[in-house]
Amino acid sequence: xxxxxxxxxxxxxxxxxxxxxxxxxxxxxxxxxxxxxxxxxxxxxxxxxxxxxxxxxxxxxxxxxxxxxxxxxxxxxxxxxxxxxxxxxxxxxxxxxxxxxxxxxxxxxxxxxxxxxxxxxxxxxxxxxxxxxxxxxxxxxxxxxxxxxxxxxxxxxxxxxxxxxxxxxxxxxxxxxxxxxxxxxxxxxxxxxxxxxxxxxxxxxxxxxxxx
Amino acid sequence: xxxxxxxxxxxxxxxxxxxxxxxxxxxxxxxxxxxxxxxxxxxxxxxxxxxxxxxxxxxxxxxxxxxxxxxxxxxxxxxxxxxxxxxxxxxxxxxxxxxxxxxxxxxxxxxxxxxxxxxxxxxxxxxxxxxxxxxxxxxxxxxxxxxxxxxxxxxxxxxxxxxxxxxxxxxxxxxxxxxxxxxxxxxxxxxxxxxxxxxxxxxxxxxxxxxxxxxxxxxxxxxxxxxxxxxxxxxxxxxxxxxxxx
Numbered sequence: 001x002x003x004x005x006x007x008x009x010x011x012x013x014x015x016x017x018x019x020x021x022x023x024x025x026x027x028x029x030x031x032x033x034x035x036x037x038x039x040x041x042x043x044x045x046x047x048x049x050x051x052x053x054x055x056x057x058x059x060x061x062x063x064x065x066x067x068x069x070x071x072x073x074x075x076x077x078x079x080x081x082x083x084x085x086x087x088x089x090x091x092x093x094x095x096x097x098x099x100x101x102x103x104x105x106x107x108x109x110x111x112x113x114x115x116x117x118x119x120x121x122x123x124x125x126x127x128x129x130x131x132x133x134x135x136x137x138x139x140x141x142x143x144x145x146x147x148x149x150x151x152x153x154x155x156x157x158x159x160x161x162x163x164x165x166x167x168x169x170x171x172x173x174x175x176x177x178x179x180x181x182x183x184x185x186x187x188x189x190x191x192x193x194x195x196x197x198x199x200x201x202x203x204x205x206x207x208x209x210x211x212x
Numbered sequence: 213x214x215x216x217x218x219x220x221x222x223x224x225x226x227x228x229x230x231x232x233x234x235x236x237x238x239x240x241x242x243x244x245x246x247x248x249x250x251x252x253x254x255x256x257x258x259x260x261x262x263x264x265x266x267x268x269x270x271x272x273x274x275x276x277x278x279x280x281x282x283x284x285x286x287x288x289x290x291x292x293x294x295x296x297x298x299x300x301x302x303x304x305x306x307x308x309x310x311x312x313x314x315x316x317x318x319x320x321x322x323x324x325x326x327x328x329x330x331x332x333x334x335x336x337x338x339x340x341x342x343x344x345x346x347x348x349x350x351x352x353x354x355x356x357x358x359x360x361x362x363x364x365x366x367x368x369x370x371x372x373x374x375x376x377x378x379x380x381x382x383x384x385x386x387x388x389x390x391x392x393x394x395x396x397x398x399x400x401x402x403x404x405x406x407x408x409x410x411x412x413x414x415x416x417x418x419x420x421x422x423x424x425x426x427x428x429x430x431x432x433x434x435x436x437x438x439x440x441x442x443x444x445x446x447x448x449x450x451x452x453x454x455x456x457x458x
Contacts, residue, residue: 058235058238058241060243060250060327060330061247063326063327064250066326067324098395098396098398100394101398102321103330107326107330149397152396182430
């Protein structure tokens with residue numbers, strides 16, 4: 001099996017140490033970092049995404065694969081930067097102010113990284129202005145907001161308003177999610193997208209990134 | 213009556229099936245071997261790190277009415293307007309699986325071990341729900357009555373807004389067991405539950421889910437809860453309550 005096929009297969013199986021070693025081996029063999037990313041790591045994640053979509057594997061398996069993807073990216077990232085090969089894009093992520101729940105936000109971040117995005121995770125209890133600062137300084141195309149309480153959902157509207165006030169609406173899209181958040185709520189506050197769950201949030205981010 | 217209960221982690225350990233479902237593996241599917249290995253690792257970690265504790269305080273219907281009223285918006289109704297008047301006994305409660313377990317989950321995610329973090333989070337969430345059941349059991353164990361079924365009702369569900377926790381915390385003061393409430397009505401540690409335990413004949417817990425607030429409800433776990441009450445000679449404690457947890 002060639003190096004990149006083996007890399008993709010080990011990623012699919014969630015074998016993080018094998019993926020780390022395989023990525024090093026591919027670099028040592030002189031393969032271009034962008035090629036290793038596309039034909040090895042992202043190809044493996046695409047298979048995982050397909051199996052997940054067909055309900056052949058489930059969230060824990062996807063997280064194992066995403067962890068393996070991260071292991072490969074840790075090796076690859078410095079070479080990608082040197083090579084000028086772009087990652088899929090940047091996303092600022094966080095749980096809104098007043099809320100400390102982070103499992104949903106973490107899962108979205110992991111799946112986004114697995115899909116090749118650079119994620120700037122601001123953590124929990126994040127004020128609206130910090131999301132904007134991070135998006136402006138990093139050049140992120142999407143801000144992802146999470147809330148698990150009905151009391152903190154209104155904070156999402158503050159971020160959307162700030163994006164508009166600063167005239168960033170054309171460049172920075174806002175995706176919202178969390179147990180009490182609905183499509184109707186997202187529409188009501190003028191968000192660009194709503195994720196029912198982590199996987200649908202990632203799909204929405206991908207679609208928005210392509211439109212930015 | 214006010215009681216603090218220290219609970220053995222093993223007593224609130226969820227079943228493997230419950231945990232798998234909470235972690236996103238459908239009940240009718242066979243998980244991968246690596247998934248099962250992760251689950252076992254998470255169970256060991258849970259038994260080591262969990263420190264379940266709860267507090268309950270019995271109160272009269274009139275006292276509960278005041279707490280409930282303080283937590284409701286003007287003119288609002290909750291399912292407790294129907295259920296609580298039929299209760300034989302009422303008690304406010306709060307319980308947590310403990311901050312060390314919550315910290316461990318955060319650390320796992322921060323260190324990039326999300327697969328194990330996911331399972332530990334699932335175990336903690338299910339255990340918090342089970343813990344409400346343990347506290348409910350304690351409410352009736354001194355004066356057992358096979359006719360009574362105990363269910364927990366929590367702010368954030370069935371028309372009782374999550375902000376209702378402010379009045380509940382003001383009355384119960386669960387700081388004694390290490391649970392505090394933030395400005396946004398978020399409990400800390402995050403894997404905590406609170407609410408009112410209603411001990412009543414099974415029929416008293418039944419209602420038609422046709423309230424205004426039912427329109428916005430996406431999980432309808434009330435139906436599961438009521439289904440567990442079908443047998444008139446069923447157990448005094450009914451598991452599967454819907455306390456506020458994450």
